[in-house]
Amino acid sequence: MSDEHRFDEQPPEHTPPTEEQAAPRADEASTAPADAQALPAEEPTQPIAGWRPSGDQPQGESYKRPAEESASVERDEPGPPPYGSTYGEQPRADDALRPPPSGRQPVQQAPDTLAFGPGQHPGPPPGRPGQPQGPGWFGPGQRPYPPVDHYRQPPARKVALWVWPAVAALALVVGVLGGLAGGALQDQLSTPRGTNDNGLGGVRTQTAAPLDADNGSVPAVAQALLPSTVQIVAEFDGQAAGATGSGFVLDREGHVVTNNHVVASAAEDDGPIVVIDHEGERHDATVVGRSAVYDLAVLEVDGGQGLEPAALGASKALHVGDSVIAFGAPLGLSQTVTSGIVSALDRPVTTSGESDDESSYINAVQTDAAINPGNSGGPLVNLAGEVVGVNSAIATNGSASGEAGNIGVGFAIPIEQVVTTVDQILRTGKAEYPVIGAQVRTGGEPTAQGATITEVMPDTPAERAGLLKDDVITAVDDQPVNDGIALIVAIRTHRPGETVEMSVLRGGDEQVVEVELDGKVG
Missing domain, CATH: 2.30.42.10 (PDZ domain)
Known part of the structure; x- marks a missing residue:
């Protein structure tokens, strides 16, 4: 077998020797070693480990691998097959029990699982006591290079000393930022919020007037607006149902507009507020936002999506002497309708509170339609069935108050101011x-x-x-x-x-x- 043979080449096919080839010649027998003549006839003729067919090597001296072969092993390149291995020939079952010939070393047969291709490291062969171990070496004697541990883990790297202070500082910064963000979020959640970021533009209001402006029929206006008018019962100074007022349905989302003074006490004490629709059904309500300065409030009614909203008009289109109709629940009498005329426009009116911020200053629409306590928050409507103002106060001897009965001088907040304030409340919950x-x-x-x-x-x-x-x-x-x-x-x-x-x-x-x-x- 030539030293130039590579692992990736196919080994020559083994051919049994003929009788002439098997029979040794006389001159060959005279030069053969004595030990070779004593071999049995069936012993294979492959060279064994430690034996070199050359006369310049003393018999019994260990065979040394040439420098080229050692270098090829160290470079992980293919070299000649290990001595003692046989290509294309399986060992016989009785080889393991056969004693080695006298004076010879047993053949080191490489297992099939160690026949790696070019460029691969064979794993360590299963060894026996007293035999050398290590990858890529199957010959006698000591292996020519130190064993390579392919499974040894690399030593762990030491962390630089500056890393830990940096990590601690980063954690501190993250903690501070997280605390600030949490505080800002808490402030935002605790701040009153509206129900629609687009204000009136984000709710479904009634845009068309229900009637013609020249219809001249109060009964027609009453039939059109009564389904949009509600009665409000709220807690007052700790007394349930201590305050009563009116309101109108703003949109199909269930928002109702009323006066602030009707629900102010309940809102401050978190008391109950109940809205009664035109069919007498009661609904719980909560305050979305309110303005003491403009005496307006917006409620959100549970289950109020089925209520009919009222159409909004313009007080600027009114003239003194125009007919108007007031809706509400005066003295607790729900679904009450009174009619009159516009007595004056842009009438400055104030209702005093405990402070200037709680006093309501109204550039009011004055009317002689009967308005009494309980009408507060109800709509003032033109003959087209459009809301032109919110009934808020009545005049008494010497003051504008809701404590006395009607004397023919009532005041309503112009619808333009109502629209401005309600839009702010829907957006932000405040005005x-x-x-x-x-x-x-x-x-x-x-x-x-x-x-x-x-x-x-x-x-x-x-x-x-x-x-x-x-x-x-x-x-x-x-x-x-x-x-x-x-x-x-x-x-x-x-x-x-x-x-x-x-x-x-x-x-x-x-x-x-x-x-x-x-x-x-x-």
Whole structure:
């Protein structure tokens, strides 16, 4: 077998020797070693480990692998097959029991599972005591290179000392940021929220008037609007059903509009609020948001999606003398209808509260339609069946209050202001009103002299506009101002962020200043 034979080549097919080939010649027998003549006839003729067919190697000295073969093993390249192995020939069953010939080493037969192809490392062969172990070596004697442990794990790397402080600092930063985010989320969740981010634009309101404007029929208006009118019963000062009022259905999502003073006590005490529809069915309700300044509130009614919404009109289209109809539950009498006319427009009215922020200033629609306690929050409707105002107060001897009966002077919040405030409440759960940052005198003024400023707060729109104490404001844009209440009402018909022109008397001279309105929640 040639030293140039490779593992990836096919071994030559074994052919049994002929009789002439098997019979040794006389000259060969004379030169053969004595031990070879004593071999049995059936012994295979393959070379055995430790024997070299050359006369320059002393017999009995261990065979040394040439440098080329050792190098090929170390480079993991294919080399000559190990001595003692046989290609294409299986060992016989009795070979393991056959004693080795005298003076010879037993053949180291490689198992079939160790016959790897080129470039592969054979695993360690199953060994016997006293025999060398190690991959890729099956010959006698010591293996020519140290054993390679292919299964040894690499030593674990040591972590640099600076890593642990960095990890601790990162954990601290993440903890702080997480705490801040959690606090912001808690604040956001605790802040009152509306029910629709798009306000009135995100709910299904009634856009078409139910009747023709010139129909002139109060009964037709009553039949169209009674299904949209509700009675409200709420807790007052801890007494269940202590407050009664009215309201109207705003949209098909079950929102109802009413006065703030009807549900304010129940909202502060988290008391029960019940809405009774036109069929007498009772529904629980919760407050979405409310404004004490504009005396308006929005309720969300459980199961109110089936209620019929009312159509919204425009108070700016009204004229003094136009017919109007008031709906509500005066004195607890549900589904009551009264009719009258528009007595006046843009009437400044205030209902005093415990503080200025709780006082309601209304640029009201005045009517002689009968309005009594219990009508509060109900709709004031034109002959087309559109809501033009929300009934809020009645005049008594010396004040605007809901404690006395009707004397023919009632007031309703214009629907334009209702739309503005309700839109804010639906979006955010609260409403803002405009301020200038100045105090004005609200009583004891000479008539037709305007509103006198008594104090200007620092860093406010009034100070930035150059207004001073004792200035007298006589008009806001084109609307005349006769007193302090008229000034407040004129300002509150605008929105925060808008700029208005004010006519100011100072030392007998009149000038016009521009004031950018600030906003305040209330």
